[in-house]
Amino acid sequence: MRLGVLDIGSQSAHLHIADLTPGGAPVPVTSLKRAVRLAEATDRQGVIEQEAIKRVVAAATEAAAAAEAHGVDTLVPFATSAIRDAANRPVVVAEVEDATGIRLTFMTGEEEARLTFLAARGWYGWSAGEMLLLDIGGGSLEIACGGRAEPAVALSVPLGAGRLTRHHLPETAPARKRDVKALRQFVRSVIGETAEGLRDRPAPRTHVGASRTFAQLARLTGAPKAKAGPYAERVLDRDRLAAWVPRLAARSAAERSRLQGISAARAHQSLAGAVVAEAAMDVLGIEQLRVCPWALREGVMLDRLRALETHPAPDPADTAREVPAVPASAPVVTLPAGRGRHGAGRLHTVPTVPWTS
Template sequence: MNDGPLRLGVLDIGSNSAHLRVADLDPGHPPMPVRSVKSAVRLAEATDRHGVIGRPAVGRLIAAVREAVAAASALDVAELVPYATSALRDAANRDDVAAEVRAATGVELGFLTGEREARLTFLAARHWFGWSAGPMLLADIGGGSLELAHGAGREPEIALSLPLGAGRLTRHHLPPRPPVRKRTRRALRAHVRSVLSEATIAIAGRPEPVRAVATSKTFTQLARLCGAPRAKAGPYRERHLDRSDLHRWIPKLAKLPDEERARLPGVKASRAHQILAGAIVAEGVMDVLGLDRLDICPWALREGIFLNRLSELAEGRPPGLFPEQRPMTLRGAWLCAVT
């Protein structure tokens, strides 16, 4: 057992941003947030049709990682876990980009699989809602992928990652500027339902969840758009997303340009362009799995990593979340690269 809390930094390289979250971990207590540092990298929009991330975005990524490392050092972070999700993980030039980041910053980015993302996010939701949630279904829409998980325990029995991210579908299936015609929306709906129907057969055969949970910025913003309390109300206010409310908003979103979408409740300017695709995926999940409502969970992937490390601390185990780790010193901190 450690003498005091462990200060852990988690650096998440996503489709839109590089987000460093620092928290103090003390067994018996939830992760205690210390600071959050976020930088725009816009990897998804800088990826061409061949899956290659462009040079300007690589420069933004390097600058963001440098900023995160400096912030982690200033905050006396003891362990730093840097990883990339689908936008970089699935890029055709991911190894070249990761090598450039390593050469410029000393940070070796790792790559979480989609299934592992689903499992860690489920862990976070299970801790948030507790055992009273019973058998639980989790949905998480990212920029490049949709994660789904189902189970009655601390970890899910089923964990899936599907290529139904809001950014990916926007680039591949929607026009560059609204309005989006009804026939285009129908085609995207059909695609989403086709992928979901085939992939979720195992989930459909499981006991009906006592609680269906959604997490991620996309679901949170859709819930706010449909009337959920603002973020300022705090994380403990209950928030829901109802299928009937979402269904009414989709044709409205399809008509609005990005700048008008960004003026809607909860919709951030950085995500306005992809909010329609996110809404279509969210509706598809609820339709295919027969869900009328999703409960919004404020904890997600990063909290899942914090909680996993907390379990290790409570049991006196060293970091072992990932199959391989290459620790290196970073101004006195351990840098645990996910591989």
């Protein structure tokens, strides 16, 4: 089946299209990325500005057209904490649906942690052993650990780089030392409380960071460039990162955007991301972590692929074949009602249990 995953995050809307075949890894077909810049367009009360909502609608419209053009069988559209936690979330959801027919779905932070862990396990395999995963988004930090495909522990805390910038740091100007110190203490206290849930787990063999934040921080501290490809080994060293925190604080957002690895879109929240990453690594006793090129979108695909392997989609020509029931914990794999390789009409979109609309 051909699956499209539309992920609307704090900075961008990203569509990944891949072919899923039981027994194999997802085969990429194409991708589309458009800036939405929700983090900088959300006020302290959690309200997303109208101009940013228009950017989300435009990105979703373009993604829906691309999905149809590439013959996507099923489109999985979801938004992460930037919209999930917004005070005007119903307005955003309604405007996207009115314009595109796409009903955005939301997963819990714990479900995001589970799926991102699944992606990291898929990338590194069983040789990674007991694995501890960190994922810094715009609104939350996800933590997961375990020795199997599914994590034994999956946690989410509101320590996203965009959220912390909005509430604790200046958006564009250099940050004062006392503000950075206070933020670090706050982050350490939250992670310290959260880490209680990890104390009964075996010591991790592999530490993984999965997100654009970790990728940019790794590049800032000397990891290979993106053009080296996904198979280039990238690590983030805690001591090197700690040395960069005061340097980032002393720079404005514009100055940070000129540093290697820091994009202009994320420059304003790069300091908060660095503080969270360094504090988490310190509290959890991580000296180095590996930066995984797969993250949440790939986790969604792998989850769908597992469901497809367990309950293959029916052959539309074989109407008499009995289809086994799909468990409530697995995504529902369906054939399209939309234009594409198999039908005509509107593109079909499917939420994933236990997501909410």
